[in-house]
Amino acid sequence: MNSTIKIACIAFAALVCTNTVNAKKPEQGLKDAYKGYFSIGVAVNQRNISDPQQTALILKEFNSITSENDMKPGEIHPGRGVWNFEKADKVANFCREHHIKLRGHNLCWHSQFCNWMFTSPDGTPATKEQVYAELKDHIFTVVNRYKDIVYCWDVVNEAMSDSPTGNPFRDSRMYKLCGHDFIDSCFVWAHQADPKALLFYNDYNASQTHKRDHIYDMVKAMKDKGIPIDGIGMQGHYNVVYGTQNMAEQVDSAITMYSKVVKHIQFTEVDIRANEQMGGQLMFSRDAAPITDEIKAKLTQSYANLFQVLRKHKKVVDVVTFWNLSDKDSWLGTRNYPLLFDENLQPKAAYYAVRDFKKLKK
Ligand code: XIL
Secondary structure, three states: OOHHHHHHHHHHHHHHHHHHHHOOOOOOOHHHHOOOOOEEEEEEOHHHHHOHHHHHHHHHHOOEEEEOOOOOHHHHOOEOOEOOOHHHHHHHHHHHHHOOEEEEEEEEOOOOOOHHHHEOOOOOEOOHHHHHHHHHHHHHHHHHHOOOOEEEEEEEEOOEOOOOOOOOEOOOHHHHHHOOHHHHHHHHHHHHHOOOOEEEEEEOOOOOHHHHHHHHHHHHHHHHHOOOOOEEEEOOEEEHHHOHHHHHHHHHHHHHHHOOOOOEEEEEEEEEEOOHHHOOOOOOOOOOOOOOHHHHHHHHHHHHHHHHHHHHOOOOEEEEEEOOOOOOOOOOOHHHOOOOEOOOOOEOHHHHHHHOHHHOOO
């Protein structure tokens, strides 16, 4: 290369470099900040995926999606032989179009379930065999339909009791008829339908000591029997009223314990209720009193503490999913202030506490 060409090349390279440095870097989203840690997910409804502003926010911030309601058994399979795939297909197609992985939620739950399964076609109570035939057909049909895009399933949701004493299993209709064998069976069918999907048991209060121990015992027993279960879904519906540090500590020890029995832990439905008026209970009202700045600061601290623990366990935590996009959509009501985006889709202080953790003082 002669010297004139060399100088021209160097000058061009310098120009490209300067322009690159001067160009304003686009602001990173949560999913970018957590690259190297875990995926960041969001539960969506139909409005979220059809409104351009909300869609843009989803694409900027998240790299895993859960359908909030549209894939639940009762929604997708409301009657014997009646299938209602339209809304679930829209969520799946949104994910296919934007190359976002989809968490399947869920295949068997006591709520929003196919209650028709418990009555046989002649109107008499269904037998265990009849329920199993329908449930197996349900699981095979749904898992097969979405196996190209769904990477994991909440196979069984909330099958444990909340009581610290007595039977560890929830006394659901399914349990009453089939015993806890229905849990094993659902996992076996889901695995047969898609051997590649990661299969989860999912529950709330999964870091509360007694429930944690019951979940651990159940999953350990399943593993020992060779049931194809890959992970535990910790829903993660928390509350500032319970104290911020305590919550993070409980989560920390639950992850440590669960990781002895599974390789995958997913936080599947994170939100933190902040309205004191509700005293720690679920409150769905949109008319509750506004919350104070002090409580908002507590919310920020709770999120910061929680994510610090989650980052510590990045080897076993695959994904952390928020249960709804913004406070406007939250199933807990807007005034519960539970998410990182407010009712106008604006990021809160809690958002920055979660995203910009590298800037935080140790
Ligand atoms: C909730 C939805 O967010 C609501 O819209 C619906 O009315 C009830 O269910 N645990 C779960 C989720 O596993 O499926 C629930 O979602 C919240 C609690």
